[in-house]
Amino acid sequence: MVTSNEKPSRIKVRDKFFRLYLSKEKIDEIVSGIARSIDRDYSGKTPLCLGILNGAFIFASDLMRKLQIPCEISFVKYSSYHGMESGEKVNRLIGLNETIRGRDVIIVEDIVDTGLTMTKLLYDLKQYQPASVSIACFCFKKEAFRENFKIDYCGLEIPKLFVVGYGLDYDGAGRNFPDIYQLDETDQ
Numbered sequence: 001m002v003t004s005n006e007k008p009s010r011i012k013v014r015d016k017f018f019r020l021y022l023s024k025e026k027i028d029e030i031v032s033g034i035a036r037s038i039d040r041d042y043s044g045k046t047p048l049c050l051g052i053l054n055g056a057f058i059f060a061s062d063l064m065r066k067l068q069i070p071c072e073i074s075f076v077k078y079s080s081y082h083g084m085e086s087g088e089k090v091n092r093l094i095g096l097n098e099t100i101r102g103r104d105v106i107i108v109e110d111i112v113d114t115g116l117t118m119t120k121l122l123y124d125l126k127q128y129q130p131a132s133v134s135i136a137c138f139c140f141k142k143e144a145f146r147e148n149f150k151i152d153y154c155g156l157e158i159p160k161l162f163v164v165g166y167g168l169d170y171d172g173a174g175r176n177f178p179d180i181y182q183l184d185e186t187d188q
């Protein structure tokens with residue numbers, strides 16, 4: 001049993017062990033910083049935050065609650081990840097609609113890895129003619145990035161690690177950990 005002041009330094013999610021990478025306190029500071037930047041840049045506007053499910057649901061809700069400007073939220077869902085490898089093909093599962101037209105959209109993503117998912121979303125989004133599009137992502141794996149879009153609000157650059165927690169899963173599990181953990185390959 002873990003009490004409120006303790007956090008496990010090592011967790012098991014399904015068959016894998018993970019060790020603590022980023023505390024929820026640090027996560028909170030990062031999200032606050034992103035919210036302050038968005039408040040400043042979107043002053044006088046009412047942006048539509050567009051979270052990418054499933055992973056971004058926690059980051060999107062934290063970010064939304066820290067924003068002081070009026071804003072709205074919607075979600076889109078893609079599938080690209082299988083187990084621990086980024087898939088080559090990205091399929092849209094649930095989507096966008098006409099409410100996008102003329103809006104200032106802020107895409108809210110938990111993690112950008114190869115960038116393939118975001119590239120697909122940016123392409124799809126264009127068809128709905130938003131007034132503007134920017135990207136807020138919590139983690140960015142710069143070394144894995146293969147695309148060429150700009151990330152306007154980047155919480156944290158991380159190496160090519162596999163991480164879970166704070167909405168990120170391993171095979172559907174582990175999203176509920178408030179801290180972020182990296183795969184511990186020393187003792188699997």
Ligand code: 5GP
Nearest residue numbers: 055086112113114115116117162163168169
């Ligand atoms: P991309 O299309 O940029 O390669 O991958 C983006 C998606 O892959 C993210 O939305 C996320 O769901 C998943 N992903 C990428 N890296 C990781 C990771 O380290 N851990 C987890 N749990 N998911 C990841």
